[in-house]
Amino acid sequence: xxxxxxxxxxxxxxxxxxxxxxxxxxxxxxxxxxxxxxxxxxxxxxxxxxxxxxxxxxxxxxxxxxxxxxxxxxxxxxxxxxxxxxxxxxxxxxxxxxxxxxxxxxxxxxxxxxxxxxxxxxxxxxxxxxxxxxxxxxxxxxxxxxxxxxxxxxxxxxxxxxxxxxxxxxxxxxxxxxxxxxxxxxxxxxxxxxxxxxxxxxxxxxxxxxxxxxxxxxxxxxxxxxxxxxxxxxxxxxxxxxxxxxxxxxxxxxxxxxxxxxxxxxxxxxxxxxxxxxxxxxxxxxxxxxxxxxxxxxxxxxxxxxxxxxxxxxxxxxxxxx
Amino acid sequence: xxxxxxxxxxxxxxxxxxxxxxxxxxxxxxxxxxxxxxxxxxxxxxxxxxxxxxxxxxxxxxxxxxxxxxxxxxxxxxxxxxxxxxxxxxxxxxxxxxxxxxxxxxxxxxxxxxxxxxxxxxxxxxxxxxxxxxxxxxxxxxxxxxxxxxxxxxxxxxxxxxxxxxxxxxxxxxxxxxxxxxxxxxxxxxxxxxxxxxxxxxxxxxxxxxxxxxxxxxxxxxxxxxxxxxxxxxxxxxxxxxxxxxxxxxxxxxxxxxxxxxxxxxxxxxxxxxxxxxxxxxxxxxxxxxxxxxxxxxxxxxxxxxxxxxxxxxxxxxxxxx
Numbered sequence: 001x002x003x004x005x006x007x008x009x010x011x012x013x014x015x016x017x018x019x020x021x022x023x024x025x026x027x028x029x030x031x032x033x034x035x036x037x038x039x040x041x042x043x044x045x046x047x048x049x050x051x052x053x054x055x056x057x058x059x060x061x062x063x064x065x066x067x068x069x070x071x072x073x074x075x076x077x078x079x080x081x082x083x084x085x086x087x088x089x090x091x092x093x094x095x096x097x098x099x100x101x102x103x104x105x106x107x108x109x110x111x112x113x114x115x116x117x118x119x120x121x122x123x124x125x126x127x128x129x130x131x132x133x134x135x136x137x138x139x140x141x142x143x144x145x146x147x148x149x150x151x152x153x154x155x156x157x158x159x160x161x162x163x164x165x166x167x168x169x170x171x172x173x174x175x176x177x178x179x180x181x182x183x184x185x186x187x188x189x190x191x192x193x194x195x196x197x198x199x200x201x202x203x204x205x206x207x208x209x210x211x212x213x214x215x216x217x218x219x220x221x222x223x224x225x226x227x228x229x230x231x232x233x234x235x236x237x238x239x240x241x242x243x244x245x246x247x248x249x250x251x252x253x254x255x256x257x258x259x260x261x262x263x264x265x266x267x268x269x270x271x272x273x274x275x276x277x278x279x280x281x282x283x284x285x286x287x288x289x290x291x292x293x294x295x296x297x298x299x300x301x302x303x304x305x306x307x308x309x310x311x312x313x314x315x316x317x318x319x320x321x322x
Numbered sequence: 323x324x325x326x327x328x329x330x331x332x333x334x335x336x337x338x339x340x341x342x343x344x345x346x347x348x349x350x351x352x353x354x355x356x357x358x359x360x361x362x363x364x365x366x367x368x369x370x371x372x373x374x375x376x377x378x379x380x381x382x383x384x385x386x387x388x389x390x391x392x393x394x395x396x397x398x399x400x401x402x403x404x405x406x407x408x409x410x411x412x413x414x415x416x417x418x419x420x421x422x423x424x425x426x427x428x429x430x431x432x433x434x435x436x437x438x439x440x441x442x443x444x445x446x447x448x449x450x451x452x453x454x455x456x457x458x459x460x461x462x463x464x465x466x467x468x469x470x471x472x473x474x475x476x477x478x479x480x481x482x483x484x485x486x487x488x489x490x491x492x493x494x495x496x497x498x499x500x501x502x503x504x505x506x507x508x509x510x511x512x513x514x515x516x517x518x519x520x521x522x523x524x525x526x527x528x529x530x531x532x533x534x535x536x537x538x539x540x541x542x543x544x545x546x547x548x549x550x551x552x553x554x555x556x557x558x559x560x561x562x563x564x565x566x567x568x569x570x571x572x573x574x575x576x577x578x579x580x581x582x583x584x585x586x587x588x589x590x591x592x593x594x595x596x597x598x599x600x601x602x603x604x605x606x607x608x609x610x611x612x613x614x615x616x617x618x619x620x621x622x623x624x625x626x627x628x629x630x631x632x633x634x635x636x637x638x639x640x641x642x643x644x
Contacts, residue, residue, distance in 0.1 A: 005477070017430075018444065019424060019425055019427075019428030019429075020426060021433045022429055022432040022433065023431070023435070023442050024432075025435060025441045025442060026441050026442045026443070027409055027441045027443040030441075030442060030443060030444075034444060035409070035411065035443035035444045036443075037408075037409060037443065039361055039364070039366070040361065040362035040363075040364070041350070041362075042361070042362070044361070044366065046409070046411060046443050046444050046458070047411075047444050047461065048405050048412070048413050048444045048445075048446055048456070048458055049413070049446050050413035050414075050415055050447075050448045050450075050456060052415050052448045052449065052450045052454075054449070054450065054451055055448055055449045055450065056448075087349055087357070087359060087368070089357065089368060089369075089603075090370070091369050091370050091371070091372035091456045091531075092372075093372055093374050093454060102341060102351050103340060105341075106340075106341030106344050106345070107341075107344055108348075109345070110344040110345045113345065113347060114347070117349070118343050119347045119348050119349045119352075119359075120347060120348045120349065120352060120357070121348070121349040121352060121357035121358075121359065121368050122352075122356060122368050122369050122370045123342065123370075123456075124370055124371050124372050125372075125457075126372045126373075126374045126377055126378075127374065127376070127377045128372075128374045128376065128377065128383040128452070129376055129451045129452055129456065130450070132372070132374075132415060132450065132454055132456075134370070134372060134413045134446075134454075134456035136411070136444075136458050137369070138368065146409070149432065182448055194379070201513050208580065217495070270627055280548055314495070318346070
């Protein structure tokens with residue numbers, strides 16, 4: 001689920017790349033936030049996401065939140081494809097004798113399915129050395145929002161605010177400072193994130209390109225830039241950062257923009273649209289930049305325009321050894 | 323994936339039952355071999371199955387076979403629903419630095435997808451303490467074959483032969499005796515099982531009720547009996563058992579019928595059909611019994627008719643402490 005530096009060594013990324021190259025046959029749409037196939041004039045969108053206790057669960061998280069979050073991560077991918085959640089499936093692996101935790105986990109999954117309006121379609125359980133939840137989400141769409149559809153001249157927008165998830169992670173795993181009030185708001189985003197299902201209808205009307213922030217804004221924008229063959233220019237001062245993140249960064253001498261650009265598991269939606277369409281948007285969002293000719297992701301301030309080097313996200317992870 | 327006694331304690335089954343009771347909303351078809359929803363006159367069938375190294379992998383199995391088998395387990399569920407495999411998705415959890423094993427695993431998955439004619443629709447990777455493969459299979463069907471559709475007067479049939487998988491397991495985990503020739507045939511079934519995709523078309527023409535043998539014939543027949551509200555009577559001498567299983571049982575003073583009834587991960591298909599339809603069946607199968615009024619699963623020999631008590635499968639597992 002999370003892809004912080006320490007979990008994905010170069011070698012491991014190589015394995016995955018090599019491994020995936022062995023698989024030649026893919027669905028009509030594959031490798032975006034989710035895969036999809038067309039059936040009788042409609043898109044059936046399918047995604048899966050594995051939550052692993054030793055990798056994805058910080059000490060502050062309880063098993064009910066873990067269950068809910070396993071659903072959220074999958075639903076967020078459906079939203080980013082422009083599809084509405086319909087069905088959920090899961091496999092749970094858990095150590096024997098862990099009855100109470102297992103019950104909490106099921107409860108979290110059930111709550112989330114109610115919240116997102118999904119029906120259960122398949123479930124499997126197994127014994128494992130640690131808690132594993134592999135979630136599967138199925139959605140329907142009339143039109144797909146794809147990473148490759150960004151167009152020169154469009155603006156780049158994002159829902160909500162960014163940075164709280166990484167801030168909480170730095171407090172939890174690296175012991176960075178924060179007062180109780182800050183902590184409450186910061187941890188809320190990493191413990192109880194909610195996928196942006198409320199934007200699907202409005203988004204599909206005004207956009208053809210979206211991605212969800214699961215690995216950090218920098219990485220998501222690079223995915224759009226690469227898939228669409230364009231340059232993304234981000235106005236640093238426009239990146240939506242909450243008051244708590246600003247205070248946390250000041251307290252720990254961090255750059256809020258860097259935190260916001262590299263914060264994963266935010267489950268906000270990044271999308272592109274024409275300037276003309278902005279007036280008609282039915283949900284809250286922030287314009288953070290534009291799509292231009294060229295390549296790569298660039299950060300613009302009053303004084304400079306700087307390309308984010310391809311490893312900035314990894315660099316950041318390495319620096320903090322998360 | 324496998325559900326031998328030691329992995330599913332009473333408590334754990336309780337957890338699952340209680341947990342699942344929390345989930346009220348299910349798809350039109352749920353809880354059979356796979357779930358399904360109807361879309362524009364067709365059934366979209368979805369199943370998932372988690373393969374866990376510490377639970378499902380015997381020492382004789384390599385990682386390529388593990389990858390293939392993770393696909394097979396899912397495809398077998400699709401076949402049992404009367405659906406044709408179309409798309410596959412998976413999550414892989416693996417320990418870092420396990421590059422060679424991971425590659426083999428991907429290769430096995432890829433081979434299986436080719437073998438079953440499936441396209442990849444979604445994939446996720448994560449770090450975990452052991453190898454975890456959660457497979458998701460999507461199939462299409464005009465008509466569903468359901469456990470609840472067995473009818474009094476029908477005959478009960480099964481494809482292939484039964485018992486090799488459990489025999490191999492007893493050799494591997496309990497050190498039971500076998501010569502090399504026997505071992506070769508017995509281990510073939512547990513290491514390289516193949517789902518019966520060749521029967522889907524023919525099966526849909528003559529049956530409305532099927533289940534795959536993933537947990538053992540006794541358990542599968544109980545599922546049909548319970549869901550259909552009928553009695554299943556099995557003629558013990560008709561259960562298809564290979565020469566190798568008979569020899570293995572003789573060598574170790576075991577009852578071949580008991581082995582065949584309790585052997586899981588066979589991926590053979592059990593189905594019911596009318597006697598009249600038998601002549602038209604286009605694939606190999608064996609008639610093993612009949613559906614009558616009443617309840618439960620009964621074993622019939624020349625000299626006796628005996629009900630399999632509800633815990634016979636568990637009893638067997640306990641006896642062998644598998």
